[in-house]
Amino acid sequence: MALLNVENLTVGYKTKTGLLKAVNDISFSIEQGRSLGFVGESGCGKTTIGMTLMGLLPENASILQGDIYFNGSNLAGLNDKQWRDFRGREISMIFQAAMNAMNPVIRVDEQIIEAIETHNPEMSKTDINEKVKTLFNMVDIPKDRLKDYPHQYSGGMKQRAIIAMALACNPRLIIADEPTTALDVIVQDQILKEIKKIQKELNTSVVFISHDIAVVADVCEDICVMYGGQIVEKGKREEVFKCPLHPYTKTLLASYLSLDSDANIKVPEIQKAPDLITFNGKCCFAGSCNCCTAKCKSHSPGWVNMSETHQAFCFEDTLKKDNNGR
Amino acid sequence: MEDKEKRPIPVMELKGVTKEYCLRDSFFSRGSTCVIAMNNVNLAIQKGEIFGLVGQSGSGKTTTGRLMVKLENPSKGVIKLNGEPLSNIQGKALKSYRSKVQMIFQDPYQSLNPHLSISETILEPLIVNKIGDAHSREQKVINTLDIVGLAPAREYYNRYPHQLSGGQRQRVAIARAIVLDPEFIVADEPTSMLDATIAIQLFKLLKQIRKKYNMAFLFITHNLAAAKYLCDRIAVIHNGVIVETGSTNVVIRYPQHPYTKKLIETHPGFNF
Numbered sequence: 001m002a003l004l005n006v007e008n009l010t011v012g013y014k015t016k017t018g019l020l021k022a023v024n025d026i027s028f029s030i031e032q033g034r035s036l037g038f039v040g041e042s043g044c045g046k047t048t049i050g051m052t053l054m055g056l057l058p059e060n061a062s063i064l065q066g067d068i069y070f071n072g073s074n075l076a077g078l079n080d081k082q083w084r085d086f087r088g089r090e091i092s093m094i095f096q097a098a099m100n101a102m103n104p105v106i107r108v109d110e111q112i113i114e115a116i117e118t119h120n121p122e123m124s125k126t127d128i129n130e131k132v133k134t135l136f137n138m139v140d141i142p143k144d145r146l147k148d149y150p151h152q153y154s155g156g157m158k159q160r161a162i163i164a165m166a167l168a169c170n171p172r173l174i175i176a177d178e179p180t181t182a183l184d185v186i187v188q189d190q191i192l193k194e195i196k197k198i199q200k201e202l203n204t205s206v207v208f209i210s211h212d213i214a215v216v217a218d219v220c221e222d223i224c225v226m227y228g229g230q231i232v233e234k235g236k237r238e239e240v241f242k243c244p245l246h247p248y249t250k251t252l253l254a255s256y257l258s259l260d261s262d263a264n265i266k267v268p269e270i271q272k273a274p275d276l277i278t279f280n281g282k283c284c285f286a287g288s289c290n291c292c293t294a295k296c297k298s299h300s301p302g303w304v305n306m307s308e309t310h311q312a313f314c315f316e317d318t319l320k321k322d323n324n325g326r
Numbered sequence: 327m328e329d330k331e332k333r334p335i336p337v338m339e340l341k342g343v344t345k346e347y348c349l350r351d352s353f354f355s356r357g358s359t360c361v362i363a364m365n366n367v368n369l370a371i372q373k374g375e376i377f378g379l380v381g382q383s384g385s386g387k388t389t390t391g392r393l394m395v396k397l398e399n400p401s402k403g404v405i406k407l408n409g410e411p412l413s414n415i416q417g418k419a420l421k422s423y424r425s426k427v428q429m430i431f432q433d434p435y436q437s438l439n440p441h442l443s444i445s446e447t448i449l450e451p452l453i454v455n456k457i458g459d460a461h462s463r464e465q466k467v468i469n470t471l472d473i474v475g476l477a478p479a480r481e482y483y484n485r486y487p488h489q490l491s492g493g494q495r496q497r498v499a500i501a502r503a504i505v506l507d508p509e510f511i512v513a514d515e516p517t518s519m520l521d522a523t524i525a526i527q528l529f530k531l532l533k534q535i536r537k538k539y540n541m542a543f544l545f546i547t548h549n550l551a552a553a554k555y556l557c558d559r560i561a562v563i564h565n566g567v568i569v570e571t572g573s574t575n576v577v578i579r580y581p582q583h584p585y586t587k588k589l590i591e592t593h594p595g596f597n598f
Binding site (some may be wrong): 155258 | 590
C-alpha cells in the first residue's frame with residue numbers, strides 16, 4: 001500500500017473577490033522510500049499541497065473535498081491537537097525561505113532540541129545532544145557552529161540546519177518546498193545530494209516542490225507537472241522529461257536554459273496565469289496553449305494515458321495536433 | 327574580441343580593486359577581523375557588452391556590483407567610468423555618475439517602493455535629475471513602459487507594485503533603470519526569484535535593450551546557463567578573486583580553473 005494517498009483533493013482560499021481554488025481535484029500517491037516532484041509556475045498550487053499535507057493551511061483556506069490517506073489514516077479530518085502530535089514526527093517539512101524559517105532569538109541547536117524534546121519526552125539530555133550532533137554531522141555543519149544564532153549562518157548553512165531539524169524525529173515523509181531556491185548552484189548541489197543521500201539511507205519518502213525542473217529531475221523518480229491548480233501531467237521522470245505530452249510541460253522544458261542551449265533558441269511565451277476564482281473547470285492552459293482547439297474551451301479535459309504510469313490531462317486530438325505542429 | 331585589440335576606453339573598468347569589511351572583535355580588544363570580499367579585481371567592460379560575473383554566494387559578486395554603482399567605496403584600487411576615475415566624487419559629480427550607472431536589484435518584491443505607483447517609480451529618477459518638463463517626462467515614462475513590455479502602458483501607469491506579478495515588477499525595475507538612458511547597468515541576479523518561463527522573457531528583454539541602446543551590462547548570476555544565454559564574456563569569481571575570464575562559450579566549453587569546472591559540474595541537468 002502506498003504511504004501517502006491523496007484522492008480528489010480540492011483546497012480553496014476565501015478571498016475578498018470569491019473562493020479561489022488553489023488546488024483543484026488532484027490525486028497522487030507515494031510509496032515508502034520514493035520521491036515525488038511537483039513542478040510548475042508560481043501560484044500553481046504547489047506550496048498549497050505542501051501546506052495541506054502538513055496541516056498548516058492559513059485560516060482562510062480549507063479542504064473543500066477529497067481525502068489524504070497517510071499510512072491508512074485519513075488526515076483530512078484531523079483537528080489542531082492531532083496535527084501537532086503528528087506533524088514533525090510522521091511528516092516534516094523543509095521550508096522555502098530558510099532565512100525566515102528559524103527563530104532569530106534562539107540558538108540553532110536549541111531549536112532542534114526543542115523539536116526532539118516535544119516529540120520524544122522520554123529521551124535523555126545527553127541522548128538528545130548526541131542526536132543533534134549526529135544530525136549536524138549528517139548535514140555537514142561544523143560542531144562549533146551549533147551554538148550560533150541563525151543570523152550568523154550563511155544561506156546554505158541555514159538550509160542545512162532546517163534539513164537537520166526536519167530529520168530530527170525520523171519522519172517517514174519529508175516535504176521539501178523549494179529547499180534550494182535561494183541558494184547558489186554549488187550549495188544547491190550539496191543540499192540536493194544531502195536530500196538524496198538521506199532519502200536512501202533512511203528510506204524516507206520525499207515530496208519535492210520546485211519551480212526548477214532540472215532540480216526536480218535530479219531528485220525525483222516520479223513527477224507531477226502542475227498548472228493552474230491542477231496536475232496536467234504525471235509520470236516517471238524519464239517519461240515526463242524525455243517525451244513530454246502536455247503542451248505546458250513542453251513550454252516549461254523549452255524555457256529551461258541549459259549549458260548546451262543555443263543563444264538563439266525559440267522561446268515560448270506564457271500568457272497570464274489563469275484566474276482561479278472565475279475558473280470554469282475547462283482546460284486551465286487553454287489561454288496560453290498554441291494548439292488550443294474549440295473543444296478545449298468548451299469541454300473539460302480528461303486523462304490521456306500514454307503508458308501505465310504516464311498520463312496527461314488534455315484531449316487526445318490536441319496532443320496529436322501539438323505533436324504534428326512541432 | 328576585436329574591440330580588445332583596438333583597446334577603446336572601456337565603459338566600466340576596475341583596476342586592482344580590493345574591498346575589505348572589517349569587524350571589531352570586541353570593544354576592548356585591539357585589532358579586528360577583516361573579510362576580504364574582493365581581492366585585486368581587474369575588469370573592463372566595453373560599450374554594448376553584457377558581461378557576466380558568475381560565482382557562489384559570498385564570492386564577492388554583489389560587492390562588485392555595489393562598488394560599481396558607488397553604493398560602497400573600494401578599500402584599494404580604482405574604478406573608472408569611461409576612463410575617468412571616481413575616487414572621491416561628491417555632490418553634483420556623484421549625482422551625474424548615478425544617472426549614468428544604474429542598478430537592477432535581485433528581489434522585485436523588495437526593490438520597489440510600495441507607496442509609489444508605477445509611473446511615480448519611473449518618474450522619480452527623471453525628477454531627481456531635472457530632466458524635461460511634466461509632459462515630456464510622462465511621454466518618456468510611457469515609452470519606457472512600452473520598451474520593457476508593459477503594454478499598453480496606460481494600463482500600468484497608475485498601478486501599484488502589489489498589483490503586479492514578480493515578472494512585471496522586475497520589468498518596472500528595468501524601466502526605472504533605463505529611463506535615464508544610462509551607459510552602464512548592473513543587474514544583480516534579476517531573475518533568481520522568478521519562474522524559468524518568466525526569466526527567459528526578461529533575458530530576451532535585456533538583450534533587446536542592449537541592442538537598442540548599446541548599453542553595457544554587468545550581469546551578476548550564479549546560474550551559468552543564464553550567463554551563457556545572455557553574456558558575451560564572463561568572469562568567474564571565487565572568494566573575491568577572479569579565477570577565470572574570457573568569452574562565454576570558451577569558458578564554458580573549455581574551463582581551465584578547477585572552480586569553474588566545479589561550477590559546470592554542479593549545474594543541474596537532466597542526467598538520469
